[in-house]
Amino acid sequence: MLLRVLILAIAAALCETAAAPASVQVTGRDEPLAGARLLLEETQVALPPRSAPFRFDLVGLHWQGPGTVWFRTRSTGGVWSEWHEASPESEDRPDPGTGEARRRSAWRVGNPWWTGSSSAIQYRLEGRVERLRAYFVSSPPRRERQLATASAPAVVSRAGWGADESIVRAPPSYAPRLELAIVHHTAGANDYGPDESAAIIRAIQAYHVKANGWNDIGYNLLVDRYGQVFEGRAGGIDRNVVGAHAAGFNAVSTGVAVLGSYGDEDVTEQAEAALASVLAWRLDVAHVDPSSTPIVSSGGNGRFPRGTPVQLRAISGHRDTGDTACPGTRLYDRLPVLAETAAGIGMPKLYEPRAAPATLAADSSGGIQPIVFTARSSAPLSWSVTVLDEETGSAVASGSGYGESVLWTWDPGAGGAPVDLEGHYVATLAAEGARPATIRLWNPSPPAPALGLSELRAEPAVLTPNGDGDGDTVAISFELAAAASVRIRLLDETGGRVATILRERSFPAGAARVVWDGSTTEGTTLSDGRYRLAVRARQGTTTAVSSAPVVIDRTLGGLRLSRTAISPNGDGRKDTVEIGFELVRPADVRVLVRRPGRTVATLAAVPLAAGSHRLGWDGQAGSSRVADGSYTVVVEARTTLGLRRLRSALRVDSARPELTIRRVLANGSVPRIRLWLSERVRLRVWTDAGANTVEREAGEQLVSVPAGATRVRLVAWDAAGNASRPVRLSLRP
Secondary structure (H helix, E strand, C coil): CHHHHHHHHHHHHHHCCCCCCCCCEEEECCCCCCCCHHHCCCCECCCCEEEEEEEEEEEEEEEEECCCCEEEECCCCCCCCCCEECCCCCCCCCCCCCCHHHCCCCCCCCCCCEEEEEEEEEEEEECCCCCCEEEECCCCCCCCCEEEECCCCEEECCHHCCCHHHHCCCCCCCCCCEEEEEEEECCCCCCCCCCHHHHHHHHHHHHHHHCCCCCCCCEEEECCCCEEECCCCCCCCCECCCCCCCCHHHHHHHEEEEECCCCCCCHHHHHHHHHHHHHHHHHHCCCCCCCCCCCCCCCCCCCCCCCCCCEEECCEEHHCCCCCCCCCHHHHHCHHHHHHHHCCCCCCCCCEEEEEEECCCCCCCCCEEEEEEEEEEEEEEEEEEEEECCCCHHHHHHEEEEEEEEEEEECCCCCCCCCCCCCEEEEEEECCCCCCCEEEEECCCCCCCCCCEEEEEEEEEEECCCCCCCCCCCCEEEECCEEEEEEEECCCCCCCEEEEEEEEEEEEEEEEEEEEEECCCCCCCCCEEEEEEEEEEEEECCCCCEEEEEECCCCCEEEECCCEEEEECCCCCCCHHHHHHEECCCCCEEEEECCCCCCEEEEEEEEEEEEEEEEEEECCCCEEEECEEEEEEEEEEEEECCEEEEEEEEEEECCCCCCCEEEECCCCCEEEEEEEECCCCCEEEEECCEEEEEECEEEEEEEEEECCCEEEEEECCCCCCCCCCCCCCCCCC
């Protein structure tokens, strides 16, 4: 216990302001419809109130059948709420055809509704409802940590609001371009306090992932009524992360949700100001004019079939893209004002940077087609366009001008630095005082040609090359439709080349696999971070390219237990175990003792500095000793790179091993003893001639004793240090 106290004291000194993460509890329950079935075709049927399985703060409903479900909840103070429709924003969901959308395709999915502390629920059915399932979420508030992202408004990071990275189902997906922002409200009560906002978001994440089967929380950003802005779906708030908030339009938009309901209540001044600020910044990162009206193609939903061109506003409401009342009318009516305010924040700005063609392409004579660069600025400005060779960093062409329109043509065949069709070039469009725009003139993930390169993945998706034997290698697997020469490169988050993993190697058609240990052909030592694997397959002049995410993270390593079994019975032999691990950077750490399906003891939940850490466990869970059995020691470390976890098996065993003599075989010169053991042991044998120690497995075993021995004493010790009752034998004839 001393070591445990020591590590907790050190952790408290390292970060006095940090709070241990509060747990979010989610459970689903099928609700009985018996007794109401004969009336299900009636206009309305009210079911009897039901107590919830635990105190909850948020509820969401799933059901089957064409009917509608309403519900109301009873607070822990005994007050019933108004009736709420279970799915007021039915288009709050992933794009059709994606894995996220398919996981609960057999159910109609309701919205997560923040109720505050509640203890009971009642349902009202309209029309035919065949099955009903409720998901209850308990998300207690805790103190949060705020992180300001560089050049962005103050944003509470995922670590700050306590996102559960361990439940995230898949790495983020990225879209090539962001065209607009879609504003939502989340549904639920508006009387939450500023300290409850993060708890609401934790509850929404848990419902979206555990109940709906989505990869992560659906929204990209969230704003509360007090003007706090929160990072939503993982992947980077300044990147085009595909969310799950507006079916059919997730791949072209960022989703920003205001916590609460705004059908009858006005959005607060603080929320509107924060919403305008974060929208102005996010659209500026994408070089989108907040006052523009882009035409985008629908990915398919109940209102706009797949492929339908739809003209939207750069700051649209969710009701513009689907059959929903989201955001509420009071918030929706403020969107034109929000757009006007956002357009004036952070001036000047550079809009709609484009290159045509978008990549290097050969012309009919075998040369390279000229590329026309265009953009517009918010006011007449001095502008420039610079084209760099990404491999060397040297400039190959540039142009400049003045005005509200950028228009410059680069002709790679008109002299100057030589240009390679297969080279990697990047153009920077800059206007005085505005955020510059970057255009890559090569496509790391073009549509695969007939050659066929598919099913690219890294397993595991996190490489931890620290030599501890856990996660030190990654298997890069892919499918080839035909034999090809394959090259694998590592790209950074912006798509820039970092290193070469595999130069050129021939592979036959079919499944292929490359094991990577973090080393590169250039001898580069790679820093921890988020990367992408870029795989190119070549057959003659035909190429196919694909990419997949991979993370290098050495944060946590070297998990070791001082012993594999303990016997916490107070006899001074192997009563405790020492748990050691290494951190290469500060992290929020949890050390758990688990059995299948549950956590038995939390030994630490604290922020720790880089270095070696140790703590001890004496087999206690609270004030009592745990039962004998098999356990798993789990160490979790959470940083901005995600959650890392190491495990090691531990057995708690306070029972004596059993040693039973079956028979003494005295024939021959060397007597042998046939005995039975209840488990694997270290067996100590004493005779007239001395002592000897042997290892023996469980079951029947033979033990030889020296010739001439007349007295024998045997004691067995198991791995936990428990000793059997001694057995004495006389071998006198």
